[in-house]
Amino acid sequence: MNEALLAVRGLRVDFVTEGGPLRAVDGVSFDLSPGEVLAIVGESGSGKSVTAQTILGLTRSPNARIEGTASLRGEELLAASEAELRKVRGDRIAMVFQDPLTSLNPVRRVGDQIVEAIRAHRERIGRREARRLTVEMLDSVGIPQPERRVDDYPHELSGGMRQRAMIAMALALDPEVLIADEPTTALDVTIQAQILDLLRRLNRERDLATVLISHDLGVVAEIADRVLVMYAGRVVEEGALDEIFYDPQHPYTWGLLGSLTRLDRDRPERLPQIRGAPPSLLDLPAGCTFRPRCPHAFGRCTELPDLEARGGEAAGHRDRCWLTPGEKRERRAVGGRIGLEEAR
Amino acid sequence: MSAERPSAHDEPLLQVSGLVKHFAVKRGLLIDREVDRVRAVDGVDLRVAPGETLGLVGESGCGKSTLCRTVLQLLRPTAGSVRFEGREIAGLSRREMRPLRPQMQMIFQDPYASLNPRKRVGQIVGDPLRIQRSASGAELRRRARELLERVGLSSADVDRFPHEFSGGQRQRIGIARALAPQPRLIVADEPVSALDVSIRAQIVNLLDDLQEEFGLTYVFVAHDIGIVRHVADRIAVMHEGRIVEEGPADRVCERPSHPYTRSLLAAVPIPDPRESRARRRTGDVRS
Amino acid sequence: MARFAARRLLGMLLVLFAVTVIVFLIFNVIPSSDPAARIAGQRGATDPQLIANINREWGFDESLPVQYGRMMMKVFGGDLISYTTRQGVDEQIWEGVPATFSLCIGAAVIWLSLGVLFGYLSAVRAGGLTDRALTILALVGISMPVFWLAAIFLYYLTFKVELFPSGGYVPLTQNPLDWAYHLVLPWLTLAVIFVGFYSRVLRSNMLDAMNEDYVRTARAKGLSDRQVRTRHVLRNSLIPIVTLFGLDFGVAIGGGAILTESIFNLQGVGQYAAEAIANLDLPPIMAVTMFAAFFIVLFNALVDIAYAWLDPRIRLEGPAR
Numbered sequence: 001m002n003e004a005l006l007a008v009r010g011l012r013v014d015f016v017t018e019g020g021p022l023r024a025v026d027g028v029s030f031d032l033s034p035g036e037v038l039a040i041v042g043e044s045g046s047g048k049s050v051t052a053q054t055i056l057g058l059t060r061s062p063n064a065r066i067e068g069t070a071s072l073r074g075e076e077l078l079a080a081s082e083a084e085l086r087k088v089r090g091d092r093i094a095m096v097f098q099d100p101l102t103s104l105n106p107v108r109r110v111g112d113q114i115v116e117a118i119r120a121h122r123e124r125i126g127r128r129e130a131r132r133l134t135v136e137m138l139d140s141v142g143i144p145q146p147e148r149r150v151d152d153y154p155h156e157l158s159g160g161m162r163q164r165a166m167i168a169m170a171l172a173l174d175p176e177v178l179i180a181d182e183p184t185t186a187l188d189v190t191i192q193a194q195i196l197d198l199l200r201r202l203n204r205e206r207d208l209a210t211v212l213i214s215h216d217l218g219v220v221a222e223i224a225d226r227v228l229v230m231y232a233g234r235v236v237e238e239g240a241l242d243e244i245f246y247d248p249q250h251p252y253t254w255g256l257l258g259s260l261t262r263l264d265r266d267r268p269e270r271l272p273q274i275r276g277a278p279p280s281l282l283d284l285p286a287g288c289t290f291r292p293r294c295p296h297a298f299g300r301c302t303e304l305p306d307l308e309a310r311g312g313e314a315a316g317h318r319d320r321c322w323l324t325p326g327e328k329r330e331r332r333a334v335g336g337r338i339g340l341e342e343a344r
Numbered sequence: 345m346s347a348e349r350p351s352a353h354d355e356p357l358l359q360v361s362g363l364v365k366h367f368a369v370k371r372g373l374l375i376d377r378e379v380d381r382v383r384a385v386d387g388v389d390l391r392v393a394p395g396e397t398l399g400l401v402g403e404s405g406c407g408k409s410t411l412c413r414t415v416l417q418l419l420r421p422t423a424g425s426v427r428f429e430g431r432e433i434a435g436l437s438r439r440e441m442r443p444l445r446p447q448m449q450m451i452f453q454d455p456y457a458s459l460n461p462r463k464r465v466g467q468i469v470g471d472p473l474r475i476q477r478s479a480s481g482a483e484l485r486r487r488a489r490e491l492l493e494r495v496g497l498s499s500a501d502v503d504r505f506p507h508e509f510s511g512g513q514r515q516r517i518g519i520a521r522a523l524a525p526q527p528r529l530i531v532a533d534e535p536v537s538a539l540d541v542s543i544r545a546q547i548v549n550l551l552d553d554l555q556e557e558f559g560l561t562y563v564f565v566a567h568d569i570g571i572v573r574h575v576a577d578r579i580a581v582m583h584e585g586r587i588v589e590e591g592p593a594d595r596v597c598e599r600p601s602h603p604y605t606r607s608l609l610a611a612v613p614i615p616d617p618r619e620s621r622a623r624r625r626t627g628d629v630r631s
Numbered sequence: 632m633a634r635f636a637a638r639r640l641l642g643m644l645l646v647l648f649a650v651t652v653i654v655f656l657i658f659n660v661i662p663s664s665d666p667a668a669r670i671a672g673q674r675g676a677t678d679p680q681l682i683a684n685i686n687r688e689w690g691f692d693e694s695l696p697v698q699y700g701r702m703m704m705k706v707f708g709g710d711l712i713s714y715t716t717r718q719g720v721d722e723q724i725w726e727g728v729p730a731t732f733s734l735c736i737g738a739a740v741i742w743l744s745l746g747v748l749f750g751y752l753s754a755v756r757a758g759g760l761t762d763r764a765l766t767i768l769a770l771v772g773i774s775m776p777v778f779w780l781a782a783i784f785l786y787y788l789t790f791k792v793e794l795f796p797s798g799g800y801v802p803l804t805q806n807p808l809d810w811a812y813h814l815v816l817p818w819l820t821l822a823v824i825f826v827g828f829y830s831r832v833l834r835s836n837m838l839d840a841m842n843e844d845y846v847r848t849a850r851a852k853g854l855s856d857r858q859v860r861t862r863h864v865l866r867n868s869l870i871p872i873v874t875l876f877g878l879d880f881g882v883a884i885g886g887g888a889i890l891t892e893s894i895f896n897l898q899g900v901g902q903y904a905a906e907a908i909a910n911l912d913l914p915p916i917m918a919v920t921m922f923a924a925f926f927i928v929l930f931n932a933l934v935d936i937a938y939a940w941l942d943p944r945i946r947l948e949g950p951a952r
Contacts, residue, residue: 043540043541043542044511056851058847058850058851086853086854086855087853088853089850089852089853090852094851094852095848095851097844097847097848097851102843102844102845103844103845103847103848104845104848105845105848105849105867106845106867106942106943106944107866107867107870107941107942107943107944108866116852116854116862117852117853117854120852120853120854120858155943155944156943159404166848169852188403188567189403189567189568189569189608189611190403190607190608190611192611192613193610193611196613215540215541216541216613217541218612218614218615219613220615221614221615221616221617221620222613222614222620241617242617242618245615245616245617246617256541256542257615259541259542259544259545260570260615261568261570261571261573261574262570262614262615263569263597263609263612263614264614264619267573267574267594268574270549270552271545271548271574273542273545273546273549274542274545274546277510277512277513277540277542277543
């Protein structure tokens with residue numbers, strides 16, 4: 001159980017853009033164990049999507065420079081050839097994207113697109129057999145009347161059904177890893193709950209390791225085992241789910257947790273906010289990238305902290321903040337809950 | 345949100361009764377005949393007191409956007425009444441509505457689509473004043489600068505273009521534009537849904553401050569019931585063209601009476617792992 | 632679908648009616664278009680009695696609506712007579728149809744295949760040498776006037792070097808090889824501008840499609856680049872091309888080939904129309920216009936139907952479930 005299924009080390013992705021060179025991902029490392037759900041949390045510009053897409057080689061282009069390693073059961077992916085990667089995509093690592101309406105080809109039937117995925121990897125499976133498998137998959141993700149839905153076009157399905165169909169397509173070949181990039185963001189809250197239930201069930205039944213990318217901590221709390229918090233291309237905190245929510249070590253995490261609305265608590269006078277905005281990746285501040293927005297910044301913050309376990313408790317709980325564990329415990333308590341204190 | 349809660353006995357700023365907006369589905373060989381109707385808004389009653397924030401919650405397709413546009417007379421109501429400051433405005437012609445428009449403004453969801461990319465920010469913010477001829481030239485520029493500062497941008501931004509700003513900043517520009525004609529009512533249609541989580545709170549707090557400073561009345565539409573609960577005094581829950589529940593925000597969220605409201609609340613993920621696990625253990629109904 | 636088609640058909644008839652009325656009115660407004668004078672020819676200039684007789688005999692002294700009615704009856708009755716040549720108009724049109732169709736269909740095959748090929752290559756190698764070369768070729772093709780290109784072809788390929796015949800049409804049934812031989816230059820002349828245009832349109836559509844989310848999904852599924860390009864990018868990009876083609880082909884048959892036919896003396900419907908216009912001869916003009924309008928409107932309707940079939944989002948039968 002403890003050998004990592006997917007091991008990423010020092011992932012770095014640079015793009016050449018009109019505005020200059022841009023570092024979208026800066027030294028990201030993590031392990032994914034079989035059956036584990038890892039959540040990568042971040043906002044726009046955090047690099048979470050680029051990280052996921054780079055693992056599958058989807059960001060390869062003449063404008064991109066990719067460094068580091070990502071290995072699936074020891075097989076190196078980042079340096080692999082297109083032909084080798086193609087065998088991994090869909091078959092061993094599958095990906096589900098945010099908006100199922102634009103992520104499916106609008107002029108082809110849903111069933112055809114799933115059949116295409118199946119036959120791309122299993123040439124010996126005939127059309128009829130592939131279609132039967134497709135209907136089975138649609139059924140297993142909870143789509144009613146799958147034998148009729150299989151001939152529908154994407155726009156003929158509701159948002160929730162579409163996302164289930166995408167999940168069905170991703171899992172048709174029984175991959176070991178599922179990467180889900182904001183799978184519920186475009187959906188209504190009741191549908192979101194259903195999709196999360198589905199993902200949880202699939203994770204359990206198939207022992208499916210999942211990387212869930214999201215900006216929504218509520219979603220993360222429902223489904224993740226471990227959490228990576230990313231900011232401006234770097235991991236600023238990582239740890240087990242409970243560690244992140246109940247013992248967060250980085251001010252950005254405090255800010256994210258603080259700005260959450262809780263239906264089961266009294267509402268605060270003013271919604272806690274993080275001042276400023278995520279930085280432009282073309283013009284990052286030196287040292288700790290969160291420094292301009294952090295009310296607790298002090299002299300040392302001009303030096304970039306390494307990602308380390310500073311609390312001395314769990315080795316897997318690491319962060320990039322120079323404050324001492326005592327200071328962190330003190331400062332994150334704002335008005336009886338965890339939060340980021342307003343600017344002094 | 346505001347310090348003194350508006351009393352229910354105040355004359356409502358906005359009163360909507362039996363509002364209906366249907367869209368006809370037409371079919372026919374030579375001449376289009378109506379074969380069906382899409383009942384986007386199917387008999388809605390609402391009232392908003394001056395200085396109050398009414399939260400409107402519902403999922404996609406429930407008709408909340410159509411409701412907003414129909415109330416503001418951007419769409420012609422099929423039936424029903426809309427009284428603004430006691431005056432009936434449902435069914436008024438465009439000319440008759442013109443003098444009223446400055447008093448009711450709208451903030452839109454998509455900060456990328458709701459600003460004309462070819463216009464400078466100063467122009468965008470000043471347009472409402474220019475159209476109403478309430479200011480021009482140097483005075484216009486001054487007002488635009490003032491508004492930008494008020495929403496947290498700098499007056500130097502007046503000459504820049506929308507694409508030079510981030511999503512949160514663009515939304516501030518949209519707010520400045522809505523404030524320009526000094527409205528009494530602002531309808532905010534999903535104003536923070538498209539923004540980063542850490543920016544949402546900033547915009548919500550800004551709207552709060554502006555409400556106090558200018559005595560604004562808000563109708564705040566969103567599908568995120570958590571945000572709505574924070575900003576609203578009263579909440580109306582919309583489902584398939586009708587309001588299924590309405591009441592003080594805390595009451596609706598803590599003791600919902602309608603099954604739809606209950607299912608909506610039950611579906612909201614709890615950002616607290618222990619609570620979330622506990623809830624799942626006791627097996628609540630989700631589907 | 633059936634209801635949709637029926638509506639388009641009715642629309643077609645209305646459009647055709649409107650077209651004939653407009654042509655008729657225009658013709659009667661043009662100065663020096665007096666048909667009696669045309670029929671009388673030289674003698675009419677000196678003999679007013681002849682003009683009066685012709686007016687009565689042919690019905691030119693009657694009111695416009697009556698004249699219009701009579702002409703329409705002749706059109707449908709098949710006995711429309713040209714004012715100048717005194718020959719049956721529909722026979723003339725019928726004789727010209729094989730040439731026009733041969734020209735248009737052949738050119739269409741060329742312009743579709745080359746246009747799609749060049750567009751695809753341009754898109755796949757966007758920014759590279761192939762792309763730039765094809766782009767220049769396309770722009771040159773689009774800019775060249777048809778009659779100029781035809782003249783160039785004629786000069787260099789039939790005159791300086793007698794590689795191709797300089798004109799004339801040989802029926803397919805008579806001698807297929809000769810038929811093709813005579814049509815090569817006309818085909819190329821007509822096709823060039825379309826090849827340029829279509830390759831640009833396809834290139835643009837494909838480049839847009841390549842950035843779409845569903846292409847990213849296709850790659851993430853493990854499809855090869857070629858599979859992604861053909862099954863997703865090309866397939867989606869061809870839909871607008873199909874509809875464009877339908878419209879262009881309708882126009883070409885309807886009379887877009889006038890210049891090409893005339894220059895190469897193919898004796899097709901287009902050339903017939905050109906001559907009738909030069910002579911201000913109303914019956915052929917009317918008939919050819921109706922012929923053209925029919926095809927254009929027909930292809931318009933076909934294109935609408937085809938588009939609805941190819942792009943299911945456009946289907947007009949009921950809202951999404």
